[in-house]
Amino acid sequence: MTSSTPAGNKDIREVAISLDQVSKWYGSFQVLQNVNLNVRVGERIVIAGPSGSGKSTMIRCINWLEQHQSGRIVVDGIELTSNYRNVDAVRKEVGMVFQHFNLFPHLTILENCTLAPIWVKKQSKKDADAVAFEFLEKVRIADQAHKFPGQLSGGQQQRVAIARALCMRPKVLLFDEPTSALDPEMVREVLDTMVRLAEDGMTMLCVTHEMGFARQVADRVIFMDRGEILEENVPDEFFSKPRHERARAFLSQIIH
Amino acid sequence: MKYLLGAVDTVPLLLDGLVTTLLICGLASILALVGAVCIVAARRSGIGVVVWTAKVYVTLMRGLPIVILVFLLYFGVPALFDLGRVSALWVGVLALAMNGAAFQSEVLRGAIARLPNGQTEGAYALGLNKFQLWRLVLTPQVLPIALPALAGEIGFLIKASPVLSLITVVDLTRRAQQVTMQTFDPLGPLLAACFLYFLLIGSISWVSRYLETRLTVGRTR
Numbered sequence: 001m002t003s004s005t006p007a008g009n010k011d012i013r014e015v016a017i018s019l020d021q022v023s024k025w026y027g028s029f030q031v032l033q034n035v036n037l038n039v040r041v042g043e044r045i046v047i048a049g050p051s052g053s054g055k056s057t058m059i060r061c062i063n064w065l066e067q068h069q070s071g072r073i074v075v076d077g078i079e080l081t082s083n084y085r086n087v088d089a090v091r092k093e094v095g096m097v098f099q100h101f102n103l104f105p106h107l108t109i110l111e112n113c114t115l116a117p118i119w120v121k122k123q124s125k126k127d128a129d130a131v132a133f134e135f136l137e138k139v140r141i142a143d144q145a146h147k148f149p150g151q152l153s154g155g156q157q158q159r160v161a162i163a164r165a166l167c168m169r170p171k172v173l174l175f176d177e178p179t180s181a182l183d184p185e186m187v188r189e190v191l192d193t194m195v196r197l198a199e200d201g202m203t204m205l206c207v208t209h210e211m212g213f214a215r216q217v218a219d220r221v222i223f224m225d226r227g228e229i230l231e232e233n234v235p236d237e238f239f240s241k242p243r244h245e246r247a248r249a250f251l252s253q254i255i256h
Numbered sequence: 257m258k259y260l261l262g263a264v265d266t267v268p269l270l271l272d273g274l275v276t277t278l279l280i281c282g283l284a285s286i287l288a289l290v291g292a293v294c295i296v297a298a299r300r301s302g303i304g305v306v307v308w309t310a311k312v313y314v315t316l317m318r319g320l321p322i323v324i325l326v327f328l329l330y331f332g333v334p335a336l337f338d339l340g341r342v343s344a345l346w347v348g349v350l351a352l353a354m355n356g357a358a359f360q361s362e363v364l365r366g367a368i369a370r371l372p373n374g375q376t377e378g379a380y381a382l383g384l385n386k387f388q389l390w391r392l393v394l395t396p397q398v399l400p401i402a403l404p405a406l407a408g409e410i411g412f413l414i415k416a417s418p419v420l421s422l423i424t425v426v427d428l429t430r431r432a433q434q435v436t437m438q439t440f441d442p443l444g445p446l447l448a449a450c451f452l453y454f455l456l457i458g459s460i461s462w463v464s465r466y467l468e469t470r471l472t473v474g475r476t477r
Contacts, residue, residue: 063380064380088385091380091381091383095382098374098378100373100374102375102377102378102381104375104393105372105397115392115393116382116384119388119392120383164382165381168383
């Protein structure tokens with residue numbers, strides 16, 4: 001039995017997420033190849049790479065939406081194993097924002113935000129409502145609280161999804177291509193919301209193609225291809241002189 | 257006109273048959289829905305033998321004439337297990353429920369397939385467990401989608417119920433026949449039965465439409 005704390009690390013408390021030699025296969029196809037990553041509390045990390053490179057799979061492993069098959073993932077001191085108590089504990093600490101929002105269409109914006117706090121954290125409806133309004137204010141959409149998701153624009157829905165995740169007061173937020181499904185004119189409002197979150201010190205892992213966002217807020221850019229992390233770099237260097245050949249090829253393709 | 261008036265006069269004579277039909281179909285519908293949920297759960301369980309059993313059951317029920325099922329349960333099974341006489345009414349409930357469960361499970365499966373993507377992941381990512389996912393997120397969305405077709409299935413079930421008169425159940429249809437035999441009026445009792453069936457099935461689809469609008473209110477633009 002391995003212990004749940006990574007060995008030989010001086011400032012252990014500062015590590016929010018650690019991935020150690022994580023691998024995953026779909027059938028015979030290896031989507032993640034010995035991925036190592038440490039995310040410290042308050043760090044903002046952007047994960048870039050071509051489609052099919054395993055970036056989404058990697059962050060989806062962090063809240064057990066997908067299961068890794070070898071290696072270790074430790075989130076806030078809790079190791080992800082098939083023990084459901086650990087999985088539940090991790091999911092309480094980790095919020096996720098999806099490409100397609102995944103709001104619940106049968107619930108109002110407010111109910112979307114209070115569902116998990118009431119049922120998972122056992123908050124009273126009054127407390128949950130208060131928290132929800134606080135975060136809906138933060139994403140500047142409190143005036144729409146009593147509408148249904150279908151009545152809002154894509155950008156508004158994604159901001160609600162961010163507020164919904166924040167209502168669980170997570171220690172880490174994962175973003176899985178949060179702006180990829182949006183009309184171009186909606187992208188800005190969502191990115192602005194994410195920038196404000198970053199300024200508040202939220203620990204963030206973002207899979208995104210928004211390189212402007214990466215430059216503006218990321219502490220580190222992780223470049224992945226074919227299931228491997230090929231480069232970890234500060235944004236300025238990653239964009240001006242990427243070290244890896246495939247990172248250069250990728251950047252030349254997405255920056256016009 | 258004479259026949260219509262005759263039919264109206266006959267309606268009170270058929271009410272005990274109507275009560276039997278209502279009782280059998282009401283119980284059978286509830287059991288069928290419970291059964292359908294179990295079948296859907298079995299098919300989603302991911303356990304090979306359970307999935308396979310549920311699939312075979314649905315295929316058998318969909319391919320089996322309900323008359324045969326009724327005869328099997330009323331004559332065949334008691335003979336096989338030496339049960340003696342069994343209650344025709346309960347056999348009727350069971351037969352309709354077994355048949356209805358298979359068809360209703362297909363309705364539910366279709367409705368679940370029509371749910372927007374990502375609802376399960378969205379709920380799990382927020383920390384909801386599987387029970388909460390179904391209770392709070394999926395079922396409230398499946399119901400309005402499934403309701404019209406479920407109401408249709410209950411309509412089919414009601415229309416299949418006269419078959420039970422073959423095993424001595426005095427349902428609405430059988431009662432109408434009895435009245436005909438006593439009054440020598442070949443048309444009035446049947447017209448009256450038509451009217452009552454029509455009212456019953458019509459009110460079910462009306463209730464389902466009402467519930468459907470209630471459940472979906474405000475959800476989309």
